Amino acid sequence: MNLNTIEEVRQATAVAGGDVEWRDGDSWLAGGTWLFSEPQPYLRRLLDLRAMGWQPLESSDGGLRVAATCTIAALYAFPGRPDWPASFLIDECCRAFLASFKIWNTATVGGNICMSLPAGPMISLTTALEGVYIIQGLDGAERQMPALDFVTGNHQNVLQPGELLRAIDLPAAALRKxxxxxxxxxxxxxxxxxxxxxxxxxxxxxxxxxxxxxxxxxxxxxxxxxxxxxxxxxxxxxxxxxxxxxxxxxxxxxxxxxxxxxxxxxxxxxxxxxxx
Ligand SMILES: Cc1cc2nc3c(=O)[nH]c(=O)nc-3n(C[C@H](O)[C@H](O)[C@H](O)COP(=O)(O)OP(=O)(O)OC[C@H]3O[C@@H](n4cnc5c(N)ncnc54)[C@H](O)[C@@H]3O)c2cc1C
Missing domain, CATH: 3.30.390.50 (CO dehydrogenase flavoprotein, C-terminal domain)
Structure with a gap:
């Protein structure tokens, strides 16, 4: 739907570059599948995270890093590894969306986690796989926290205004279970x-x-x-x-x-x- 209170859409890189200062009425924009699905009367400006250009998936012997902007479709396409038997959970949780293919191809892992709905399957996946969330503040400083501690209630989480979820690290030790x-x-x-x-x-x-x-x-x-x-x-x-x-x-x-x-x-x- 059209969001008729939005006055401006900027690339999220403008915040890191100092061109844009975070203010009330700002919101990070990821896939937009929820943001554009209902009126957002308190929002005035969207800051598009896709401009960050983060690598969607980085796999190493230490585990799998999933960028917050990785789409559900891109995560679903990850083939897993023979020594990571638990990677079948990725497929199961991607399929656990109430979603059409349009949602799948646009919605992001980070958007799903930050929505913090009880039925957020990316929350289930990353919590069960002992994920660590990398959270970035407006000054660029990063902090880490266990996935289990991020969601605090229905549609509630620990993010402070202007903070964003940068990535999720899934440790190989959990993927090997x-x-x-x-x-x-x-x-x-x-x-x-x-x-x-x-x-x-x-x-x-x-x-x-x-x-x-x-x-x-x-x-x-x-x-x-x-x-x-x-x-x-x-x-x-x-x-x-x-x-x-x-x-x-x-x-x-x-x-x-x-x-x-x-x-x-x-x-x-x-x-x-x-x-x-
Ligand atoms: C038909 C339909 C079916 C749906 N089914 C489900 C379902 O089964 N389960 C479910 O949980 N949800 C569902 N949703 C809700 C929503 O679409 C999903 O949660 C989706 O994953 C959100 O991702 P997105 O990238 O589109 O987020 P957006 O809509 O872009 O953003 C959602 C919220 O998260 C914030 N945000 C996004 N990324 C970040 C980030 N990296 N850091 C900080 N804040 C961020 C945004 O500011 C916004 O407040 C559904 C929606 C629709 C329209």
Whole structure:
């Protein structure tokens, strides 16, 4: 839609170059799939991040760096590596969008994370893969934080005005883990009601379960070794009380709790088995 309050669109490089000073009514523009999908009455100026020219994906033995401006389509095209069994999660999470091909080709990984919706599949992916977010301030200084700590609630995150998400680092140690993925949506190609990912070290040991979409922000529980069904159920109940589940048209809290426990047990059983 036309955003009729916008007076100016500038390249984001103008901020770094000192030509533009951040002010109230400014917003970073990535793919624009959300920004242009509804009125934005408080916005006056858009600063287009695509001008940054960041390399979308950088793969090395240390892991995978995903630029915030990498599109979902470009991430989906990443072939993975044979020594990174968990890289199949990239495909699964890209497919977890309520989205047409137009959204896929335009929406960015960073835009999805910064939207900070409970059903943001790039949040699920990067949290489960122990991602580290690189956040850049207006002075160019960078800080890092675990993906798990970034989203603070429905459509809320830690970014201060003018800060931007520069990149996401996915460590090779997490990509080398065995992983299991489960997702429920009320409709075909619909928004996620619950999205759960479990990971274990290749030879067994520490077991990590990440719950997203069912809760306003991701919840992660870690066991030193694969738990039994009862221990898992108890830890889930401690980590997510009954009023900790998200409530919207894509699922009532009681249903989300049921699905979360159901899938968590499936993931536990799957990863408790011997490596393939
Ligand atoms: C039909 C449709 C279906 C959708 N389905 C889903 C879905 O299933 N799940 C879901 O989570 N969302 C969904 N969305 C919402 C949205 O389109 C996606 O979250 C998308 O990934 C946003 O990415 P974008 O690059 O288009 O962001 P934009 O629309 O450009 O920006 C979104 C917000 O993030 C900020 N932002 C973007 N990049 C950065 C950055 N690097 N640093 C700081 N701030 C930044 C912008 O200022 C803006 O506030 C859907 C939208 C539509 C229209």
């Amino acid at each position: 065995r992983a299991a993925f489960r997702r429920m949506s009320m409709t075909h190609m619909g928004r996620s009601t619950a999205l759960l990912i479990g990971t274990v070290l290749p030879q067994g040991g520490a077991f990590t379960l990440t719950v997203s979409a069912a809760t306003p922000r991701p919840v992660q529980i870690v066991f030193a070794e694969a738990p039994d069904a009862r221990a898992l159920r108890e830890r889930l109940n401690e980590a997510i009380p009954d009023d900790g589940y998200f409530d919207d048209v894509h699922g009532a809290p009681e249903y989300r709790k049921h699905i979360t426990h159901y899938y968590a047990e499936q993931i536990r059983a799957e990863l408790a088995g011997a490596p393939a």
